[in-house]
Amino acid sequence: MRFLNKGSILLIVILVFSFTTLIMGAEEEVNLYTNRHYDTDKLLLDKFEEKTNIKVNVLKGGSDELIEKIDREGEDTSADLLITADAGRLHRAKNKGLLQQIENDTLFNNVPENLRDTENYWFGLTVRGRVIVYSKDRVDPSELSTYGDLTDDKWENRILVRSSSNIYNQSLLASFIEIHGEEWATEWAAGVVDNMARKPQGNDRAQATAIASGVGDIAIMNTYYLGKMLNSSNPEEVKVAKQLEIFFPSQETTGTHINVSGIGLTKHAKNKENAIKLMEYLSSVEAQEMFAKANYEYPVNPNVEPSNLLSSWGEFKPQSINLSKLGEYNKKAYMIFNRVGWK
């Protein structure tokens, strides 16, 4: 029976290969589902492992996919913690009953109230603004004022922004639904579509580049992309970024739209204590510097100064709404975009 021998040897090889990924031992560990993939995050987690002897297992993926996965896994989920780059997504996880409340003084001290869930289901870790970036040559900052002003005729054919399938645009519009109501938000979206310099395409960086190349004059984008471009390994991209300036809209009125990347403890976490330790660590002064700087974001911990670059952009007044609302109105926002033809 040569067949059996050959076949079984191969089978054993395959089984061994497969199970090596299964066997991770019974040591202290914590399982993290995250959609951040910065190299510095790994360094930070290594540091945590060193300090506490708790092994951090990481599964990276899109936030929606990870939430779906936790949901499907139900009570047996292997996830202890979920990190996503958008408050709306954390809210969705909470709504689906995937997260649990935490009463923890360290976290309360490290994360200001407006940057965490009203019922403490999730906590912000880093903050970014969705701002207007403009051409230093062609735009006088005195022309700029509020988000609402973007629908004015003077911006016809001058606005650059990415597609509505992007979560950052959805959250921006959701914040307007909360502040101004659905009707205003619909008119705003339609007005911006009328003023677009081109059909939405590309990512946030592509919008900034399009200003430099003269396709449009102003772009709606997240703060950290400008930081990334200023530190790009392509000297041409640095040149482009230097032609641009950041404007924080709606300072006199409702404030600039902000969003967080944040963390939540799953409802069925198996390593709850270790997970909370990691949450405390990530919000601590020591970790916050690196965690926020990795992506040119603002730290949530009030005791940590933002990086020099971010400080040079100046302080700004953020929207005062609770970030949970971004999740609540996400679907509405998405549907408005479709109705007004924001591709």
Next chain:
Amino acid sequence: MFKKIGFTNKWSVISFFLIILILMPSVFILIGFFNPISDTWLHIRRYLLKDYIYNSVILVFFTGLFSIIIGVSLAWFVNAYDFKYSNFFKWGLILPLAVPPYIGSYTYVGLLNYTGVIQTFLRNNFELVLNQSYFNIMSLSGAIFIYTIFLYPYVFLITHAFLQKQSASLVEVSKTLGKSPISIFFRIILPISRGAYVAGTTLVVLEVLNDYGVVKYFGISTFSTSIFQTWFSLGDINSAIRLSVYLMAFVIIVLFLEKLSRGGKQYSYSNTKIKPLKAKKLTGWKNWSMFIYAFTVISLGFIIPVLQLIYWSIISYGKILNMNIIQTVLNSIGVSLVGSFIILVAAVIIANTVRIKKNILTKNYARIAVLGYSIPGAVIAVGVMIFFLKMDNFIQLISGQNNMLLLSSSIFMLIFAYLIRFLAIGYNSVESGFNKIGTDFHEASRTLGNGITKTFFKVDLPMMKPALMSGFLLVSIEILKELPLTLILRPFNFNTLATRAFEYANDEMIHESAILSLILIFISVILVYSLTYIKKKGR
């Protein structure tokens, strides 16, 4: 009763269970189709569906058309003519297959945009700033370009292999009858190679319909992006399933129309006497124009993107921290080897059963085996996830151990998803291998009293080796490049070259993703080269 449906030997029993296993996730998915229509679905139908259909049809039609034009013409040229470096082009023209389209799209955008090499060069040396729309590739036509230039090798590969073996005698007869080369191409080559390039184009079309990376990056809504959008952004899995059922119907219509258009007149032509075509030596401008045509195609599909990636790797080299590249490479290679092996074994078992036992049941095996290739990756992912979680619940029930996800947290889940997704490719290779060796030797061995299994290992397998190897390599390349399934179904701490390259690029860190993309392309090139080497030897 078991005898009645063909359970007469080990092979048909195993095949039957394999087929059931492969069908399970689709069943879980299709149940969702019968759920009531939601508001979201009405919204999609009113505002979005038209766009999805329009974009998908345009992409599929033009990518298919251009792939046929490029693939068939080049396959004919390298076979019929001897021009500058034509021997290199015989395998070199397959190289674009080593570049995943999503990596190709990031690379081309980076190359052509304002901060890219071309515009920077013009600007800094000649102070030339051109209209940006000339450089804008992020459009429907740009996507057609990307898909065509990286996927035409499917058409080229299959048509080339066919012409190499089958065209010689017909072409020689036509020549003696005084036909011109152009008339030979249109009246002989095109009709007889129809089966080959249709098979290749079908692969191209299915790849396009399934692709997620390129269209997402370019902001084009197609069925595949909309399935992800509806499932994740709108949180409406039932509408997502509805969309995928539409997509599958679309695929079936395309395949059906193709069959219909052939009607009764099938120019299938094959000859067991393999006689290579004698290539005509070209000189002068003809020689050069052939060379330039082939070189342009290979430059666009391989040389230019690779050079760009090399440049990015160099400028970003110092910035990449903590890459753990070796582990990532090993993961990529390991998962594609194991995955391909399992897929090939399954393909052999099913194809052998179909060959030996011809009944109503086995007739449908072949169809089910290739079904997965037409199901969108996202849908396979959900189906497999639901199926594995159900199995885990069952294991918990028997073992009495709660809170443990044995199967769904393991790499088996991912490999099983690969099996469903890529069985079609393995199966087609195995089937063509079985067709080639025929059943004479098999029956002779059976008459001598050997069983099916013994006959398979002693008689069939040795003759099948080239077909199995090329199937194995094709599947390996696919798994190496695969993205949505790997992203969603992988276990903890498991990264592959494709997922890491995608993560960097998705975070708009294209330079950082370059080095991983390069390694991935390099491994695929080795596989592509081995593929042609086997084909040569197999001849």
